[in-house]
Amino acid sequence: MQKPTNTVQLHLETTPSLGIAPGALVNRDSAKRNIWCPKPEIEFDSWCNPNNPKLITYKEISKAMNVLREHFPVTPLLRSRCCVQFGLEVNYKLEIFHRTGSFNERGALYTLLMLKENQRKFGVITASTGSWAMALAYYGHKLDIPVTTVLPLYTLINVVEMCKGYGATVILNGKSLAEAKNQAFIVRAESGATYLNSYDHPYAIAAAGSIGVEIMEQLPQTDAILIPVGGGGLLAGISTAVKHIKPEVLIYGIEPEKCCGFYKAMKNEHPYHIIAGRSIAGSLAISTPGHNAFHTAKPSINKMVLVNDDWISRAVLHLTEEERFVADGAGATSLSALFGLPNILPELRGKTVVCVISGGNIDTDTLPRCIERAKAVEGRIIKMTVTLPADETTEQLKIFSTIANLGCNVRQYYTEHAWLTENDFYTIYLTLTCETRDIKHACTLKRVMERLFPNMCHFLEEPFSPIPICSCFAKKLP
Amino acid sequence: MESYTVEPSTIEFDPMCDKENPQRISFEDVSAAAFRIQSGIRKTPCVKSHMSAIYGMDIYLKNDFLQHTGSFKERGARNALLLLSPEAKKCGVISASLGNHSQAMSYHANLLQIPVTVVMPNVAPIMKIQKCQSYGANVIIHGNDMKEAKYHAMMLAKERQLTYINGYDHPHIMSGQGTVGLEILEQVPDVDAVLVPVGGGGLLAGVATAIKHLNPNVLIYGVETEKCPSMKVAIKNEGPVSVEIKSTLADGLAVPTMGYNAFLTAKTIMDKLITVNEDWLARAILRLVEQEKYVVEGGGAVGVAAIMAGLVPELANKKVVCILSGGNIDTTILGRCLERGLAAEQRLVKFKVTVSDRPGGIAELCKMIASIGVSIKDIMQERAWVYGDIFSVQVKVVCETRGPEHKKELRALISNLYKEWYFAGDYDERLRRISNVTESDVA
Numbered sequence: 028m029q030k031p032t033n034t035v036q037l038h039l040e041t042t043p044s045l046g047i048a049p050g051a052l053v054n055r056d057s058a059k060r061n062i063w064c065p066k067p068e069i070e071f072d073s074w075c076n077p078n079n080p081k082l083i084t085y086k087e088i089s090k091a092m093n094v095l096r097e098h099f100p101v102t103p104l105l106r107s108r109c110c111v112q113f114g115l116e117v118n119y120k121l122e123i124f125h126r127t128g129s130f131n132e133r134g135a136l137y138t139l140l141m142l143k144e145n146q147r148k149f150g151v152i153t154a155s156t157g158s159w160a161m162a163l164a165y166y167g168h169k170l171d172i173p174v175t176t177v178l179p180l181y182t183l184i185n186v187v188e189m190c191k192g193y194g195a196t197v198i199l200n201g202k203s204l205a206e207a208k209n210q211a212f213i214v215r216a217e218s219g220a221t222y223l224n225s226y227d228h229p230y231a232i233a234a235a236g237s238i239g240v241e242i243m244e245q246l247p248q249t250d251a252i253l254i255p256v257g258g259g260g261l262l263a264g265i266s267t268a269v270k271h272i273k274p275e276v277l278i279y280g281i282e283p284e285k286c287c288g289f290y291k292a293m294k295n296e297h298p299y300h301i302i303a304g305r306s307i308a309g310s311l312a313i314s315t316p317g318h319n320a321f322h323t324a325k326p327s328i329n330k331m332v333l334v335n336d337d338w339i340s341r342a343v344l345h346l347t348e349e350e351r352f353v354a355d356g357a358g359a360t361s362l363s364a365l366f367g368l369p370n371i372l373p374e375l376r377g378k379t380v381v382c383v384i385s386g387g388n389i390d391t392d393t394l395p396r397c398i399e400r401a402k403a404v405e406g407r408i409i410k411m412t413v414t415l416p417a418d419e420t421t422e423q424l425k426i427f428s429t430i431a432n433l434g435c436n437v438r439q440y441y442t443e444h445a446w447l448t449e450n451d452f453y454t455i456y457l458t459l460t461c462e463t464r465d466i467k468h469a470c471t472l473k474r475v476m477e478r479l480f481p482n483m484c485h486f487l488e489e490p491f492s493p494i495p496i497c498s499c500f501a502k503k504l505p
Numbered sequence: 506m507e508s509y510t511v512e513p514s515t516i517e518f519d520p521m522c523d524k525e526n527p528q529r530i531s532f533e534d535v536s537a538a539a540f541r542i543q544s545g546i547r548k549t550p551c552v553k554s555h556m557s558a559i560y561g562m563d564i565y566l567k568n569d570f571l572q573h574t575g576s577f578k579e580r581g582a583r584n585a586l587l588l589l590s591p592e593a594k595k596c597g598v599i600s601a602s603l604g605n606h607s608q609a610m611s612y613h614a615n616l617l618q619i620p621v622t623v624v625m626p627n628v629a630p631i632m633k634i635q636k637c638q639s640y641g642a643n644v645i646i647h648g649n650d651m652k653e654a655k656y657h658a659m660m661l662a663k664e665r666q667l668t669y670i671n672g673y674d675h676p677h678i679m680s681g682q683g684t685v686g687l688e689i690l691e692q693v694p695d696v697d698a699v700l701v702p703v704g705g706g707g708l709l710a711g712v713a714t715a716i717k718h719l720n721p722n723v724l725i726y727g728v729e730t731e732k733c734p735s736m737k738v739a740i741k742n743e744g745p746v747s748v749e750i751k752s753t754l755a756d757g758l759a760v761p762t763m764g765y766n767a768f769l770t771a772k773t774i775m776d777k778l779i780t781v782n783e784d785w786l787a788r789a790i791l792r793l794v795e796q797e798k799y800v801v802e803g804g805g806a807v808g809v810a811a812i813m814a815g816l817v818p819e820l821a822n823k824k825v826v827c828i829l830s831g832g833n834i835d836t837t838i839l840g841r842c843l844e845r846g847l848a849a850e851q852r853l854v855k856f857k858v859t860v861s862d863r864p865g866g867i868a869e870l871c872k873m874i875a876s877i878g879v880s881i882k883d884i885m886q887e888r889a890w891v892y893g894d895i896f897s898v899q900v901k902v903v904c905e906t907r908g909p910e911h912k913k914e915l916r917a918l919i920s921n922l923y924k925e926w927y928f929a930g931d932y933d934e935r936l937r938r939i940s941n942v943t944e945s946d947v948a
Contacts, residue, residue: 103550108573123798126555184880184907185795344836351570351800351832387798391791391847392882392905395840402836434631462837464631 070212075227077298080322083229083263085271088236091137095237098136099125102238104245104381109349113365116379118249120242122386123354127161127189129310129386130238130261134231135162138223139170141230147172152220154178154201154208156310157186158386159225164195175220177211179204183390203303205314226258227317236264242381243272250378251277255360255385256289256331257311259320265383266327277329279372281364283308283356284333289316293331297321307336307343307397308356310386332371337404338363343389344401355389356397406466406490408438410458411476414483417444417453426457429479433472436462466490517659522674524745527769530676532718535683535711538584542681545583545613547572551692551826555796560812563824565693569685570801570832574612574640576605576757577685577830578672581707583613584681585670594619599667601658603629603651604757605831606672611642622667624658626650630835651761673705674764683711689826690719697823698724700808702830703736703778704758706767712828713774724776726817728807730755731780735763740772754786754842757804757831779817784849785810790839791846793829802834803842851909853882855901856916859925862888862898870900873922879915880905899925 074081102124107117122130139151150173153163160176167174174195178187180202190197198214201207215222225231238261242249252269254262259280266278282290285304292299298321303312342359345366346352354362361382364372389397402408415422430437439460463469469490476484521528549571554564569577586598597620600610607623614621622643625634629646637644645661648654662669672678685708689699699716701709706727713725729736732753739745745763753759786803789810793799808827811817817825834842847853860866867886874881883903906912919926 105571124552128798184878184905188907347800347839348836351575353794353798353800391795391843394794395843398836398840464635 072222075224077318080318081229083232083267083323087233088268091233092237092240095133101241114376118381120381120383127165128388129158131159131162133234136166137234138230139166139172146221150220151223152211152215153223154211155225158310158388161189164190164193168193177207179207226260227319232260232264235261236268239265239268248379249276249381251380253279253281253361253364253382255357256280256282258313259289259316263320263324266324270327279330279332280328281332281360283311284335286312287333290331292316292321307339308360310357332364334363338366340397340401341366343397353387354384355386358384358386406469408462409469410460410487412485413457415455415457417455435472438462522671524765527765528676529770530679530714534680535715538680539684539687541587542580542583546580561821565826567826567828570829574608575833578605578609580684581678581681582609585677586613586617588677593668596666598670599658599662600670601655602672607637611637611640615641624654626654673707674766676766679707679711682708683715686712686715693826696723696826698820698825700726700728700827702804702807703727703729705760705764706771710767710770713771717774727775727778728811729780731782733759734780739763739768754783755803779811781807781810785814787842787845788849789813790842800832801829802831805830851912852906854906854912855903855929857899857901857927858923859897859899862896877914
């Protein structure tokens, strides 16, 4: 830590809470305070400078495309089997078949290839929730560049194992991505490595843009492209590429409403710091969108759409059940906007739409849970509680046989005695979770049960009275 | 149900799948089929798998679950439908099948505007019935199991002049399935071996005919599951015999009697038959979901399961193609397969331990578990069945580990700290053996 090249730098590292002297600030515009976040900047990344945002041009994207062509085959663009169900021509651009399972591989490989010799020697460092870290570790191993990854504490075990397996140094630190990032910069100050930002590095954005070029080559008649948005890198790259090739194509950015940093930034015309909630689309939980990404993408986006977690679960279920692919929450976000039809996005009816499925790294524990949540939302799993007089086994038998006769499957049930109203010693509650075919079947079940066991049943209301979607959910930008 | 075969009843008699008169298909049938069906079938990719490095061979996956109805059966169905005479096309076709074959037939018959009827037993899952109906088929529910449904279907065929098409044994079906082999040779010309799932044997017969004619050096291995060893029994008895099927993960392969035509065609040109344990099937499905991001049904994953179980050591460093024949797995079963697979790989560990019931007893246990990096998934307490000590509670913990060594670490930790503990799966390990042993209660 004691290698002071100039005293102001040492001052910055040892006493972070005092800030930088105004005299020094005048001389160094590169370390101005972020007005939204009054702490002084240890997190200074010359590639992603808030005061000097780099705009990515089509030239850089085509350069990235040429480099990547030699290493990657073109990823598949498949037509959906359920176009009739959606009422539009849905196509999926699948970025899930890479070795580490996400589109981040393009950015990782390109950035590593473009590093200068001395940067390669010191290695690279990054903070990430998973996909980017694995991609960097994989290519760092292949290109013999030392990689350090700082991951938050809640990272999945298999992500950690994969990074370690490829020889990266893994540091687990921080309760959130922002804290991990802070720690990464602290480590960088000592080791001299280059910090690579997964969504804001110009090379990463350019490499992501190559996906846009491929889409236009594979499906020239595209009308609209739906892109998941977290930090904004993918959106910036694809929108720049596509608007250059064919400006009439609509670019929609889809963001989970729990972590809508980019949407807020678009409203405020400036990258905006938010508290990112825990969403099923974990990789999209970025608190501040990238500056380069924001300024590059701003003129090219047509609409930003916010989706809620339930739709994302439904999208994951749809891809698993109908298309037989595994996508993670972030990857399925683009498809989830279509589950709000026909209330939102009515202008897409009958058009040719490409959804970018950006990654498939979903934990094998989360996938079944996501599927169940989606089924509950769609009314295919319902939960009910029946109040019964205790010890009346015939009543229980009647309940189960009624359910069986309707063709429903009981997944789980348990009885509870203790928490009852006063003086009611002889009643028990029987809680059942049942599987049905669809919402109509669930309504049938509800009607039958309420007819046969009047005043004894209580259904969990969620699938039967869903919160109506307001059409202002999709925000049009001027 | 042996009474059906005692008298040569005319209803059960299917002229195309006659036990006394089995037919063999030829290469010309397969290549003609390829030309005939090409407009309606997707030519599925055959991609190199990410798992090749782990198993020391070049594994290629033929993704036939990407067909429109989710399985390779479409090829045979379309071929058979296109080969019908014009009168037969007008009258319509009928079939008895629980799964992929009925969906494939419904879809293509609808496209070709041929009336199609499907008979399913009443144990058929509702999703499958709905799917066939959505493709425009006339679905009839009859019978308690497949035998009764099939009998009813053949009866209806005689009554209404419909053509009965057997899903795995009809020669036209087999020729259609064989087009997979032609595509494999086109896409991976220097393939060394092909692993083919075996249920009724139609795919095996078709693919073997196609490939052996063009390149006799390619090894064709049939892979089937332990719980439904119809081909193994057929080979032993020199002819297809009915096998009692137990409920299996690979429901697409659950056919009690192997096809007669298929057996005759395949038995001479097949190189080896491999039988796989069901545990490996769950692990294969898990591996395909995690690494390749494909959702494949049990019957489609048997090839990969055979490689994972180490049943093909002679294929090391060779180019092997596994046919992923279908993706129609119910999502609930998928969830359970993933858990089973994780448990079989010892990444999901379940154990019981008796801890103190005083405040802090369970907190201490959780702290210890977390300290070695194990993630707790589920924890349940039980008080009534603890012997001897009122102040103890038995806790059942389900947790996720990194692998077998990590599990050993956890086990050592628990055994050092607590007196009473029991890890589930302890006695299972001794019984886990690589297949070739019949009828066991291992799974």
